Every structure is written in structure tokens, then in C-alpha cells.
Amino acid sequence: MLVDLLLGGLCALMFLPLTTGYCAYSYGRSFWLWFALGCFLPIVSFFVLFALIARRQLNPGQQLVDEAKQILAQAAAVKKG
Numbered sequence: 001m002l003v004d005l006l007l008g009g010l011c012a013l014m015f016l017p018l019t020t021g022y023c024a025y026s027y028g029r030s031f032w033l034w035f036a037l038g039c040f041l042p043i044v045s046f047f048v049l050f051a052l053i054a055r056r057q058l059n060p061g062q063q064l065v066d067e068a069k070q071i072l073a074q075a076a077a078v079k080k081g
Contacts, residue, residue, distance in 0.1 A: 016042045020049055027053055 017038030024034035029049075037045035056062050 016046060020046050024049055
């Protein structure tokens with residue numbers, strides 16, 4: 001019973017760091033850095049990452065660069081295949 005409670009508590013504590021690390025990795029940032037920040041500063045790191053991602057997504061110039069990278073990657077894949 002105690003082991004179950006400890007494992008459940010550990011899973012609950014690791015939810016926010018794992019979410020922060022996954023979001024960071026999906027936007028090209030270091031998973032382990034953001035996972036560690038999520039362990040030590042769980043709420044703060046989540047909101048800082050959210051602000052960084054929002055700033056990047058709301059920048060029209062960055063959206064154009066991301067679209068251009070996608071087009072170039074698709075063209076390179078077609079050229080190889």
C-alpha cells in the first residue's frame with residue numbers, strides 16, 4: 001500500500017517536468033534542460049517555456065522561416081527519393 005502511494009506520488013510529481021520537457025523538445029529545445037528546470041521550478045519553468053513558444057509562434061517572420069524550412073525539407077526528400 002505504501003509503495004503504491006509512493007509510486008503514485010512520484011508519477012504526479014513528474015507530470016509537469018515531463019510535459020515541459022516534451023513541449024520544449026517538440027519546439028527544438030533541449031528536453032533534459034527543460035526537464036531539469038521542470039523538476040526544480042515546476043510552475044515557473046512551464047510558464048517561461050509557454051512564453052517562449054508563444055513569442056515564437058506569434059512572430060510572423062518566424063512563421064515564414066518555419067514554412068520555408070518545411071518546403072526545403074520536402075524538396076530535398078523528393079530529390080533524394
